[in-house]
Amino acid sequence: MFEHIELALQRPHYIAFVILFVWGLFIMVTHPNLVKKLIGMYLVQTSIIFLLVTISAKQDATVPILQGNDAVLAAGDDVDPAEYANPLPHVLTLTAIVVQVATLGVSLALVTAIYRTYGSLDEDELLKRTE
Amino acid sequence: MSYQYPAIIFLIPFLTAICMPVVCRKKRDWCRPIALAAVCAMSAAALANLLNVLDVGESSYVFGGWLSSSSPAGVPIGIEWVNDGLASIMVVVVSLLASVCVIYSGPLVSRSLGTRVVHYHTLILLLISGLIGVVFAGDIFNLFVFLEVVALSAYALVGVRGGKALMVAFRYLILGTLGASFYLLGIVFFYAATGTLNMADMAQHLADNPQLMTSKAVIGGATFMFIGLGIKMALFPLHGWLPAAYARAPDAISPILAGLMTKVALYAWVRIMFWVLGAGTEIGYVHVLSLLGVLGALAAVMGALLALSQQDVKRMFAYGGISHIGLILIGVSQGNPTGFAGGMFYLINDAVMQAGLFFIAGAAIYRHQAHTVEEWSRLRGASPWMTAALVVLGMSMIGIPPTGGFFGKWYIILGAMEAGNYLAVGAVVLATLLTMAYFQRLFVSVFRDSQASPPVVRVETELSLRLSVGVTAVTIIILGLCSDPIISFFRNTASSLGL
Numbered sequence: 077m078f079e080h081i082e083l084a085l086q087r088p089h090y091i092a093f094v095i096l097f098v099w100g101l102f103i104m105v106t107h108p109n110l111v112k113k114l115i116g117m118y119l120v121q122t123s124i125i126f127l128l129v130t131i132s133a134k135q136d137a138t139v140p141i142l143q144g145n146d147a148v149l150a151a152g153d154d155v156d157p158a159e160y161a162n163p164l165p166h167v168l169t170l171t172a173i174v175v176q177v178a179t180l181g182v183s184l185a186l187v188t189a190i191y192r193t194y195g196s197l198d199e200d201e202l203l204k205r206t207e
Numbered sequence: 208m209s210y211q212y213p214a215i216i217f218l219i220p221f222l223t224a225i226c227m228p229v230v231c232r233k234k235r236d237w238c239r240p241i242a243l244a245a246v247c248a249m250s251a252a253a254l255a256n257l258l259n260v261l262d263v264g265e266s267s268y269v270f271g272g273w274l275s276s277s278s279p280a281g282v283p284i285g286i287e288w289v290n291d292g293l294a295s296i297m298v299v300v301v302s303l304l305a306s307v308c309v310i311y312s313g314p315l316v317s318r319s320l321g322t323r324v325v326h327y328h329t330l331i332l333l334l335i336s337g338l339i340g341v342v343f344a345g346d347i348f349n350l351f352v353f354l355e356v357v358a359l360s361a362y363a364l365v366g367v368r369g370g371k372a373l374m375v376a377f378r379y380l381i382l383g384t385l386g387a388s389f390y391l392l393g394i395v396f397f398y399a400a401t402g403t404l405n406m407a408d409m410a411q412h413l414a415d416n417p418q419l420m421t422s423k424a425v426i427g428g429a430t431f432m433f434i435g436l437g438i439k440m441a442l443f444p445l446h447g448w449l450p451a452a453y454a455r456a457p458d459a460i461s462p463i464l465a466g467l468m469t470k471v472a473l474y475a476w477v478r479i480m481f482w483v484l485g486a487g488t489e490i491g492y493v494h495v496l497s498l499l500g501v502l503g504a505l506a507a508v509m510g511a512l513l514a515l516s517q518q519d520v521k522r523m524f525a526y527g528g529i530s531h532i533g534l535i536l537i538g539v540s541q542g543n544p545t546g547f548a549g550g551m552f553y554l555i556n557d558a559v560m561q562a563g564l565f566f567i568a569g570a571a572i573y574r575h576q577a578h579t580v581e582e583w584s585r586l587r588g589a590s591p592w593m594t595a596a597l598v599v600l601g602m603s604m605i606g607i608p609p610t611g612g613f614f615g616k617w618y619i620i621l622g623a624m625e626a627g628n629y630l631a632v633g634a635v636v637l638a639t640l641l642t643m644a645y646f647q648r649l650f651v652s653v654f655r656d657s658q659a660s661p662p663v664v665r666v667e668t669e670l671s672l673r674l675s676v677g678v679t680a681v682t683i684i685i686l687g688l689c690s691d692p693i694i695s696f697f698r699n700t701a702s703s704l705g706l
Contacts, residue, residue: 103380113381120388146563165398168348170390175355179387182359183290183380186366190373206374 089130096123108199110187114180121176125169131164208422212256213268213288216298217339219249220305227336231325238328239313245332248307249339257295267345282448283405289345290438293551293700297342297474300555304466304562305335311566312459319457323367323497330367331463334360337495340497347394347483348404351387354439357471358383361464365456375455382448383437383676390435396428410483420490425656429490432479437656439472442536443506446529450517453525458569461521465528470554473532477539477551491493499540504634505534508647509642515648518579520571523645524564527604530638531557537631542705546622548697553615554601555693560612563600563679567593570672583652592673594653594681601646603683606639611686618694 082165084091096119140163187197194202223245228579238351273285309331316324337360340353362383366376381678398404400419401412412419412421419425434445441449449469453461480495488495509528517523535557538550571577575585586594603612616635622632686693 079706103386104266104385110377118382119387120385121352121391122394124392125387126394128398131395155574164404168398168404171348171352173386175352175387178359179355179380179384182362183377183384186362186373186380189366189369190377193369193373202374 089127093123093127093130094128096120108198110190110199110202113199114183114187117183118176118180121172121179125172125176128165128169128172132162134161137161208258208265209263210253210268211344212252212259213290214254216252216302217248217336217343217581219252220245220332220339221336224329224336225611227332227478228325231328234357238324239309239316242309242328242332243306246302246309246335249335250299250302250306253295253299256290256312257299257633257705258296260290260292262548265289268343276388283403283408287345287405287407288349288351290343291700296555296696297471298339301335301338301467301556304558305331305338305463307675308459308463308466308562310567310671311462313671315457315459315569318465318573319368319632327364327367327459330360330364332461334364334463338471339466341475344467344475344478345406346404347397347409347455347479349499350478354390354472354475355387357468358387358439361468363611364460364464365452367460368457372455375451379448379452384433384504386438386445388435389431389438393428393432396424396431397567400428402426406483408476410485413484417527418486423491426490429484429495430666433476434470436476436479437525440476440516440532441529442502442532443509443529446506446510447510449529450522450525452567453528454519454521458565458572461569462562462565463505465525465565466475466558469528469532470535470558473535473554477489480539482704485705493539496540496542500631503533503536504631506530507537507634507638508533508641511638511645515641515645518581519646520578520580520583520649521565521568523580523649524568527642527645528557528561529563530535530642531604532633534616534619534638537635538615538622541622541626541628541631543618543622543625544698544701545618545625545702547701547706548694549618549620549622550696551697552690553612553619556611556615556683558581559679559682559686560600560603563676563683564604566672566679567597567600570676573672580648580652582650584655586653589656590639592678596630596676597649597653599680599683601650603687605643605646609684609687611683611690614687614690614694 100116100123101120103119104113107113107116116201137158138162140160190202191197196202223241227238227241230241268288268290270286270288273283312331313329315325320327328512334357336354337356338382339664341350341357344353362376362380365379366373394404397409400422401409403409403412413425438445455465484490484495493507507530510526510533512528514523514530517526521684531553535550535554538553540549570590571583571586574590575582577583577585599610603610606613606616608614616639620635623629623635
């Protein structure tokens with residue numbers, strides 16, 4: 077039990093991820109306001125992107141562009157992978173953000189259309205009126 | 208040329224979707240012919256691709272010429288598409304069914320959507336291209352992106368008519384995005400554990416390091432991925448979004464959603480389950496396939512039970528689809544080639560059956576304003592085409608030979624017997640009986656001979672409606688008659704996976 081807590085405390089970003097994820101989920105489930113639901117949804121998605129970024133963090137690493145003059149680069153053997161950050165998680169992050177933005181765009185369009193049609197954003201009232 | 212087939216199949220609907228709003232801004236009548244031409248061209252390319260794969264064997268398509276998992280250096284960098292037998296068959300199913308859906312939607316769209324036909328055709332082509340991407344994807348993150356392309360177009364399509372469908376679309380969006388988030392979380396866990404996203408490469412990593420299978424990252428990742436895809440495929444306890452979305456969606460859109468969306472999500476899970484994790488996997492001391500079998504049995508029975516209690520016909524068919532997802536899961540989870548082949552064959556049949564049933568339901572609303580089971584009595588004698596197709600598709604849903612549904616169920620049951628899994632056999636039989644019960648209600652309503660009904664006026668439906676309904680009914684019989692080569696093909700696929 078104690079070592080579990082110790083392990084968790086050594087990785088505070090995991091704790092931050094869990095708090096953000098559960099918080100977002102809680103807002104999504106409990107709030108009757110549709111826009112607040114979307115805020116919860118956004119929080120859930122952002123927390124996952126946050127996790128993806130933090131697990132790829134690397135100390136003392138630089139951008140993945142080969143350093144040094146042409147002679148060193150031509151030899152190719154002197155490249156130390158530990159010096160460079162892995163670019164893949166960042167690319168994934170970018171793509172996930174694009175997906176997230178697209179989802180948010182569609183959802184806000186839907187919410188706008190709902191508000192124009194019913195003049196309300198309260199889920200309970202909307203359900204009563206659409207049933 | 209033949210190497211480029213996957214890209215060509217994908218690009219035809221995708222580029223057409225992008226050009227559509229520009230080209231058809233002034234000329235709305237052009238939408239339908241252009242969309243039809245695109246899906247027909249795509250179907251031709253898909254058939255050519257299938258013949259090519261059967262001829263020369265599977266290949267992988269690597270974007271930008273980067274290294275692939277099969278290249279000698281062994282470290283895949285680029286995005287890879289897998290063009291094997293299963294994928295090419297699924298692509299043919301998706302593109303042919305999509306073509307029929309586009310043919311079908313003509314009269315319904317022009318009546319119910321009015322000026323929004325351009326939006327409708329753009330979105331449906333985007334949806335189709337996303338489905339193609341999901342089927343071909345050989346990379347779990349690429350799969351996620353295409354799942355989202357499909358899902359976003361589907362949310363917009365459900366809500367395209369406005370009104371009451373908006374709230375349903377919003378709910379679908381919330382739950383669908385939650386599913387996608389869970390799936391993305393699973394990807395993050397798998398990436399952290401293996402350091403790769405390519406399916407073949409990841410399978411290699413997992414096979415080389417068996418201790419990974421008991422690590423928390425893989426256990427968590429597989430669980431999250433399954434929950435995410437479970438929401439997308441509407442597996443029984445996670446099905447909440449589906450019935451309302453299908454029932455309230457415009458009639459032109461329900462068939463393609465019902466026929467393809469959940470089936471493609473299930474296909475994605477089959478890919479991950481058998482191509483990445485491996486058939487005999489135990490994750491955290493749980494034998495995954497046995498767990499899937501139990502979940503499938505639950506979904507099969509509960510879906511059929513819920514279908515029995517529905518009044519609205521579209522809702523009834525939607526719950527029938529949930530039940531069939533369970534049947535397919537039972538099939539693929541038996542751990543032997545017979546069950547796998549039966550499950551995959553049933554997946555194809557189910558895509559056709561669901562699309563066909565929603566064609567009929569949509570046409571019944573369009574022609575006779577018949578929403579509920581009682582109102583379906585208006586079909587009696589009035590629409591021979593629809594009634595005949597309903598009988599054929601109902602036979603297939605129940606599982607009566609010579610329709611495709613019978614052979615799918617037959618091999619699923621044979622597979623379960625082979626595995627000695629009598630719980631699964633019982634679930635399939637019970638689901639079949641319940642399916643028979645709810646179709647009985649429908650048949651009674653349509654065929655009951657009552658004096659009270661007024662004399663019927665025969666109103667022939669539009670040619671495109673008759674055509675699409677007829678084509679699905681004939682296809683389901685052809686699938687049944689030609690089940691043998693397809694089943695043996697899937698058996699070979701299963702044996703190559705080590706089942």
